[in-house]
Amino acid sequence: MPPRATAAGSGMVVCGTDASGTAGSGTAACGTAGSGIHGSGTVACGTRAYGTPGSGTVASGTAGCGTRASGTAGCGSPASGTAGSGRAGSGRATFGNDMRPELSRKQLIRAVVAGGAVALAAAWASSRPSLDRVTVLHAIVLTAITVVAEFMSIRLPHGATSEQITLGEIAIAADVALLPPAISPLVAILGLSISLLIKRKPAVKIAYNAGQYALATTAASMIFYGIGGGEFRAAAGLAALFLGMAAFAGSNLLTISAIISAISGERLTSVLREEFRLSLAVAIGNSSVGIVAVALWFARPVLVPAVLAPAVALHLAYRGWIRQLEFVREIADQKEKLERIVSHSSEGIVLADASGTVVLWSPSMERISGLSAAEAEGKSLGYLLRGRASDGSSVQVEVGGADQGFEVTRADGSDRWLSVRHGPARDADGTLRWDVIVVHDVTTEHATEKMKDHFLAVVSHELRTPLTPIIGYAKFLLRRDDIDPQIQREALGSLLERSEHMQRLVEDLLLASSIDEGGQMQVHSRREPVDVAEVVARAVSSSRVSHPKREIVLHGSGPVLVAGDAMRITQVMANLIGNAVKFSPSETPITVRVTREGDHAVLSxxxxxxxxxxxxxxEIFEKFRRLENPDVMETGGAGLGLYIVDQLVRAMGGTIEVESLPGRGSTFSARFAALAGPVTDQHEAMERSA
Incomplete structure (x- = not known):
């Protein structure tokens, strides 16, 4: 069966069920050694309708069956289909949403439909047939054959497009050879229309394809009867039938190429040149199959089924093979998608069989566990995923088990907290076949949760500690009118001290919140020449007032200049001195030094x-980190002091170091790049560079 274009929306491709593509032509030749797909081999029968022009199969052999057709897009309003226009599209070519050639499309459709109607009228007027019993019987039988031939199809996917193979052209050749020229186009159109109606195609598509068939079939019939006299058994008649089928293919090629040109914007001559050779080759092969069947009808009618049955059988076998190929391709496609999901998933994915043997260990699982796929696959799931629960008990993952979380030790010795979820696959009878285990590394979340609990414990303790004496002294002062002035001063001093403690806690919390997750200060920090010896001296003097009972010794000689922020350096020293006061016996001195070591100023x-x-x-420079148990803390603080020190020093381009031995004390040292020259000269130099 020839290629035919379609009208409207989703574009029914010529000659075939839901065929698609852009340029259609010809038939795939087959017969004794016909070819199915690209090459020789088993006979491939049927009408082919499919996508990109020039592609497809050109079969070889003495006879061919089935027409190769490719669809032009439908026309009319925006079409449906995967691709908008031209040669793209899967299943059928469509006009799509690009309406630029809308006028030429409509004109072409009207011309084809009108031309088909004129051709039918001319054929009927030139030879009005006598509708005898034999003619009517032939027409009914051939209509049924045409419907069946059009309805049998094989879809061949080709990337974004597809092709359809049917047995339609066998019926077309028989229509032309066995029916009068006025009847054969009607039978072909009727058979085609019935098949399209069964497939529930839009009316405009049926009309367009009917017009295309009317033009092509009328041309073939006129040549057969005009040149060959309608005598099939004569040499001239046989040659005329071949010539008429060539005209049939040429007419369809022209109408298809015209609408493709209108859709894609390509030159008509370019489209014709792309399709001509393949269309001619497959038309000759398909016509041969139909003509052989007609010859047997005249000579030995009983043998006609012997010709058609193998063609149908091969067609059906080929369809089964194609479906199997599609199934294999679909499986391969799903496998590829699954592999991409597994390889790109941030969560670890493990696949284990019913016995618990690991058969898949994803790349993310390699990162989480520290074990490669080669090391893990083939081993027991419970052996690979085992660890400690939050209560310290031993746990291991069992195939089909419950979701759980636990801590594991990686191959490199580091500890990680994992969350494990199961997705078991079972048979209809409930038998476990596979288990998909999704593993999420929740070490950060676990640490955050632990830090939150620690923070709440610390802050609640720190707020509760000063509030207790504040409330107690306030009640005491309210109840007594005759309080000794000395006692009153002590009470007020204690209230002030506790209030200042709460103020420092709130300030530390606010300052810590101004540091983002990346450790970058969001508060303003100036960079200007600063004499750190002078700044440290003021910080020590202030600390002596805050802690009058502690001995704080300052060692330093002369000015030491750095590029920094005096206020932030004061905060650093206040926190370091406060930390030393908090974690050392009250009778021991605290030593503060300002020295210059090479190109650096060191504050210790x-x-x-x-x-x-x-x-x-x-660990001590981490936020909310304290080395004490929050439930039995001997010292106050929220665990923010050293964290703030570290962040402030880094914000000014310095580094913080600690040297400590248990039982012997600690030394914290902040290092900054030192500047040379007087403060005024350095200030002017920095202003000029800015």
């Missing part, structure tokens, strides 16, 4: 307190 605070274990020294 030394205490003789309990010291810090070496393995804990990196």
């Amino acid at each position: 605070v030394t205490d003789r307190g309990r010291g810090i274990p070496t393995d804990k020294q990196h």
Whole structure:
């Protein structure tokens, strides 16, 4: 069956069920050694309708069956389909949403429909047939054959497009050879229309394809009867039938190429050139199948089924093979999608069989566990995923088990908290086949939760501690009118001290909140020449007032200049001195030094307190980190002081270091790049560089 274009919306491709593409032509030749897809082999029968022009199969062999058709887009209002226009589209070519050639499309559709009507009228007027019993019987049988041939189709996917193979052209050749020229176009149109109606295609598509068929079939019939005299068994008649089928293919090629040109904007000659050779080749092969069947009808009618049955059988077998290919391709496509999901998922994915043997270990799982897929696959799930619950008990993951969270030790010795969720796959009878385990690394979330609990414990303790004496002294002062002035001063001093403690706590919390997650200060920090010796001296003097019972010793000689912020440096020193006061015995001195070491200014605070274990020294600069148990704390504080010190020093381009031994005290040192020259000269130089 020839290619035919379609009208309206979703674009029914020529000759075939839901065929699609852009340029259609010809038939895939097949017969004794016909070809299915690209090459020789088993006979491939049927009408082919599909996507990109020039592609498809050109079969070889003595006879072919089935027409290769490709769709032009439908016309009319915006079309449906995967691709908007031209040669793209899956399943059928459509006009899409690009309406630029709308006028030419409508004109072409009207011309084809009108031309088909004129052709039918001319054929009927030139030879009015006598509708005898034999003619009517032939017409009914051939209409049924045309419907069946059009309805049998094979869809061949080709990337974004697809092709359809049917047995339609066998019926077309029989229509032309066995029916009068006025009847054969009507039978072809009727069979086509019935098949399209069964498929519930839009009326405008049926009208367009009917017009295309009317033009092509009328041309073939006129040539067969005009040149060959309608005598199939004569040489001239046989040649005329071949010539008429060539005209049939040429007419459809022209109408299809015209609408493709209107849709895509390509030159008509370019489209014709792309389609001509393949259309001619497949038309010859398909016509041969129909003509052989007609020849047997005249010579040995009983043998006609012997020709058609193998063609139908091969067609059906080929359809089954194509469906199997589609199924395999779909599985491969789903497998590829799954592999992409697994490889790009941030969560670890493990696939285990019913026995608990790991068969898949995703890349994210390699990162989380520290084990490669080669090391994990083939091993027991419970062996690979085991660890400690929050209560310290041992746990391991079992196939099909319950969701849970636990701590594991990686291959490199580090500890991670994991959350495990199961997705078991079971048979209809409930038997476990597979288990998909999704593993999420929740170490950060666990640490955050732990930090939150710690923070609440610390802050509640810190707020409760000063509030108790504040409330007590306030009640005491309210109840007594005759309070000794000395006692009153002591009470008010205690109230002031506790209030200042709460003020410092709130200030630390606000300052900590001004530091974002990346550790960058969001508060203003100036960079100007600062004499840190002078700034440290003022900070020590203020600390002596705040802690009159503590001995704070200052060592330093001459000015030491750095580029920084005097206010922030004062905060750093106040926190370091306050930390030393808090964590050292009251009878021991605190030593503050300002020295210059090479190109750096070093500000250090030394205490003789309990010291810090070496393995804990990196933790003390973390937010809310305290080395004491919050439930039995011996000292106050929210665990923000050293964190703020670290962030402020870094914001000014410096570094903070700690040297400590348990039982011997600690020394905290802030290092800044030193400047040379008097403060005034350095200030002027920095202003000029700014």
